[in-house]
Amino acid sequence: MRESQAIQRLRRIATSPAALGLADDTALLDGLVLTHDSIAEGVHFLPADPAASVGWKLVTVNLSDLAAKGASPAAALLSLALSGDDAWDMSFLDGIEAACESYGLALVGGDTIALPAGAPRVFGLTAIGRAGERVPLRKGGKDGDVLWLIGTLGDSAAGLELLREDGASTGPLVDIYRRPVPLLAPGQVLAPHAHAMMDVSDGLLLDAMRLAEASALNAEIDLDAIPLSKAFIAERGESLDARLFAATGGDDYALLVAMPPDVDPLSLSLPRGTTIARIGTLAAEGSLLSLSSGGSPVPLPEHLGHEHRGNSPAPMGDRS
Amino acid sequence: MRESQAIQRLRRIATSPAALGLADDTALLDGLVLTHDSIAEGVHFLPADPAASVGWKLVTVNLSDLAAKGASPAAALLSLALSGDDAWDMSFLDGIEAACESYGLALVGGDTIALPAGAPRVFGLTAIGRAGERVPLRKGGKDGDVLWLIGTLGDSAAGLELLREDGASTGPLVDIYRRPVPLLAPGQVLAPHAHAMMDVSDGLLLDAMRLAEASALNAEIDLDAIPLSKAFIAERGESLDARLFAATGGDDYALLVAMPPDVDPLSLSLPRGTTIARIGTLAAEGSLLSLSSGGSPVPLPEHLGHEHRGNSPAPMGDRS
Structure with missing residues (x-):
């Protein structure tokens, strides 16, 4: 099943x-x-x-x-x-x-x-x-909302790959795989303003599609805007392939937020050092999930993230 | 461990x-x-x-x-x-x-x-x-409290034995093993009056000892007073051995209640058909758990109930 x-x-x-x-x-x-x-x-x-x-x-x-x-x-x-x-x-x-x-x-x-x-x-x-004053759900996204990503993507998945190649691997990506940091403080700052919010745990593409579906809208994501850490770039570069790896690897502890376009989250009192990037939009028109890079459409990869069958798990399962 | x-x-x-x-x-x-x-x-x-x-x-x-x-x-x-x-x-x-x-x-x-x-x-x-108006804890027992048992003991353990002997066994004991009934309504009626209350899940003797220990008191239990169902008696009799089996078998969904002696739970509006029995007392003097039958002391059996080691589980584990 x-x-x-x-x-x-x-x-x-x-x-x-x-x-x-x-x-x-x-x-x-x-x-x-x-x-x-x-x-x-x-x-x-x-x-x-x-x-x-x-x-x-x-x-x-x-x-x-x-x-x-x-x-x-x-x-x-x-x-x-x-x-x-x-x-x-x-x-x-x-x-x-x-x-x-x-x-x-x-x-x-x-x-x-x-x-x-x-x-x-x-x-x-x-x-x-x-709960705080507002609890943003996945289904709250509105036509025209801007999609923001808090945190970086792909670090944990890259750390896991290093460990699979060599169980004795160390370094920042392995550290993030082993000791992820939940974004509690940013979540509390953003929640009162967000139309929709979820954590990115099974891969950005899969999770963005879920948010769009719950909101009965369509998500457009600019892969070039996906925030990558220095450690990730040092290990895997920032090619389109690397970005697709980061956007589908899963096991991230990032937040995906749908904000009304007139709210600039950079003006909110986010904790110092918070990584935040504008990665796309929600729209009434379009397909459920569409990707672009360099201004051109990018076809959806076969696997958007982790969704697993009983008894035939992939090595890292759904953690949502 | x-x-x-x-x-x-x-x-x-x-x-x-x-x-x-x-x-x-x-x-x-x-x-x-x-x-x-x-x-x-x-x-x-x-x-x-x-x-x-x-x-x-x-x-x-x-x-x-x-x-x-x-x-x-x-x-x-x-x-x-x-x-x-x-x-x-x-x-x-x-x-x-x-x-x-x-x-x-x-x-x-x-x-x-x-x-x-x-x-x-x-x-x-x-x-x-x-929570209701009061939440009785294990530690609330007082010197002189009467111990009451709601429900019957040993049915589920007897049903499990039948299934071990013959996996196709049927009947009321197997039914109770498979479809136990939680005593929610009696619990709600008794809670406002109880000094201490817990469910009997790992065996009455082990659980009564836990209640006594939490209350820094000693429990005395009259094995003759332990309520047994007709189905249990038909299957295993009501000898001292049968009573000890019922008091240590575990997987019961009964309630053990420490009540002040001036409260008669039979005067409370318990649901029709509730089985309730006065099975002992809590006292400042004595040993942590003592048993009697026919007015004579009964030595504690080796196993009071289910407490399990990691990785070497007994067939039915702790369910508390």
């Missing part, structure tokens, strides 16, 4: 307004923003990944969903499967603790279970945030 | 008041009661269990935790690992839907992931309830 089929079935169950039609990665209940992400060894992380980085990522992947709604971290519940390797498990919890402390997320409960011997590790986290 | 060691480490992380010291199976945030339970194939359910019953149990095991706090079901987030067997997955979701509808729990979000091929199925659910 494809993930999308499962979500169709889940939508028929999740009819409460709090579910937001399962169109976002979050639910909204009593002023709280709720999200849950699970990760599995061999799908969402490599068996050789340091345990502390796996714990860190489990927390931050959830915090990125809160960031996309402009929420403030409040509390988390952890589903901890003991692996039988005490040192690994303790290090994993060190990573959980470090991320919770870094972002003011209080661990308040959860569950500890055993798995059958030899089973891949599986962990889950439910994160709860307090 | 034993589960108890992991919980010790987690307690050093979970210092927020909302975590309730991880002494309960729930957290308390902004008037909401939060709980999460995960279940794994081969640990918490049998590979041959009907998929719909696995979905039902995942929901109801969480609802039982809400019942123990007197909370009303509000919302749930599901962690769904696609198994690659579409019919199984759809039937599992049927069970999720049936339980959510039965108890007014709105599915509002979650995550869908793939697992590596051949991995045992693992699912998680976060349930959120609205």
Whole structure:
């Protein structure tokens, strides 16, 4: 079963307004923003990944969903499967603790279970945030909105490639793959002004298409405008191929924001050093997703990002 | 690593008041009661269990935790690992839907992931309830409180034994193993009056010891008073051995309540047909857990219930 089929079935169950039609990665209940992400060894992380980085990522992947709604971290519940390797498990919890402390997320409960011997590790986290004055949804985009991207793309995917070539690789791209930073503060600054916002987790192209679809509009993206880090450019260059890699690699912790054209996010009090780029627009006319580079149209690549079949996962799975 | 060691480490992380010291199976945030339970194939359910019953149990095991706090079901987030067997997955979701509808729990979000091929199925659910006027914790027991048990014990464990002997077994005990009923309404009626309350999920003896320990008191339990169902008695009798089996088998969805001696729960408006029994007391003197039968002390059995080591799970794991 494809993930999308499962979500169709889940939508028929999740009819409460709090579910937001399962169109976002979050639910909204009593002023709280709720999200849950699970990760599995061999799908969402490599068996050789340091345990502390796996714990860190489990927390931050959830915090990125809160960031996309402009929420403030409040509390988390952890589903901890003991692996039988005490040192690994303790290090994993060190990573959980470090991320919770870094972002003011209080661990308040959860569950500890055993798995059958030899089973891949599986962990889950439910994160709860307090909503701000506005909670921008995916479906809120308007005709004429400008699409902004906060953060850079492709660093994590490039870091993962380095690790696949050589498990002992180090450097900034590997660091970003292992210790991503959720954009909580930018999310809180942008949320009151955004028509729509989501985190880019499965690849910009796939996620932009989801935002456009939820808003019943069409997204046009200028690949030349996609923000790339110095480390990414040093490793992979900034050719169209490199840009398409960055726009489809996934595992980013960036934010995609649809803003009314009369709001200049650069005039808002974003944290110093925030990377922000105007990458496209939403329009009533056009095709659901169209790309350009150097002023010319670019055909859509075959894979826009990560959407996975049950039991035949790609090496890095959906983390939204 | 034993589960108890992991919980010790987690307690050093979970210092927020909302975590309730991880002494309960729930957290308390902004008037909401939060709980999460995960279940794994081969640990918490049998590979041959009907998929719909696995979905039902995942929901109801969480609802039982809400019942123990007197909370009303509000919302749930599901962690769904696609198994690659579409019919199984759809039937599992049927069970999720049936339980959510039965108890007014709105599915509002979650995550869908793939697992590596051949991995045992693992699912998680976060349930959120609205707290009533009082939320009784485990630690609230007072010297002289009467211990009451709501529901019967041992049915599910007896049903599981029948299924182990013959996978095609049917009957009321198998039904209770597969389709347990969370005691939400009794929990809501009792919570305003209870000093302490918890659900009995890992075996009465283990759970009563936990309640006594959290309350810094000692529990005395009269094994003769343990409520057994007619179906249980028909299958296993009501000998001391049968009573010890019922008191340690686990996977019950009963409630253990510490009540001040001047409150008679039979005078409260419990739902018709609620089974309730006075099974013991909490006292400042004595040993942490002591048992009696026929007025004579009974030594503690070696296993009080289910507490499991990572990677060497017993066939049915901790579900608290």
